[in-house]
Amino acid sequence: MDVETGISVTQHDLLAARPWIGTLWLTMSGTPPNAQIITVLDALFPSGATTAMLAAGGVVTAPAPEELAFTKGFQGKRLAEFGLGRASARCALQRLGQPAVGIPVGRNREPLWPPGIVGSITHADNCAAAVVGLKPTFTALGLDLEPAEPLEASLWERISRPAELQRLGGALVTPGLGVRLIFSAKESVYKALWPLTKQFLDFHDLQTWFDAESGCFSVTFSGKTGDADEFTGLEGRFLLADGLIATGVSLRNHS
Secondary structure, eight states, rough: EEEEEEETOHHHHHHHHHOOOOOOOOOOOOOOOOOOOGGGGGSSEEEEOEEEETTSSSOOOOOOOHHHHHGGTTTTHHHHHHHHHHHHHHHHHTTTOOOOOOOOTTTOOOOOOOOOOEEEEEEEETEEEEEETTTTEEEEEEEEEEESOOOOGGHHHOOHHHHHHHHHHGGGSSSHHHHHHHHHHHHHHHHHHHHHHHOOOOOGGGGEEEEETTTTEEEEEOGGGGGGGGGTOOEHHHHHEEEEEEEEEEEOOOO
């Protein structure tokens, strides 16, 4: 993946650089009728994790009974966004060979996965995606999608430390886009760690380290998390394609 050219990384560029990254469209029984599932995000995770991304505008199933209590008062775009995310999660579960059950919402708005499952749900403009895996294989999974657009300068210091932007160097055309990438990476880490720590983390509680050549990133912790040994195995990957930044984090179970 060549990120040195900046924002305009295309799917063709990705395929040319890494043949194992591609877009696969498929229709599965039990998924929303006529749904087209994008599985390119599988490239963000090790073998054993499955993803699904659905685009808005397709036919999406209504929230499952277990999810309805959380949707009271939802209308229009908010309801459609929630339904699209949950539909993505059910599609990812099916790809994992698991029942496409409802995903209730926890006290802090986190998805409550079926026993034995870890996962993450994310939303972006006009699409939603999810990743799931089995607990014997993974301790945690996190996924985030963001528009490939620079963040405004007033947010840079809140999200990233100066050293993080310096490490990105010339890998991206604008610092604003670099901060967007850092934001997405930290979001995927937060989503992965919340079920384990039940702690809200500040953006400065961790630092990111990106490798543009491999498309991977790593994190170091400070503040609330310390340098807990159980988090040192976090694996991060990122890609830019079709106007989106996507980041994924996994923590494998080595016990």
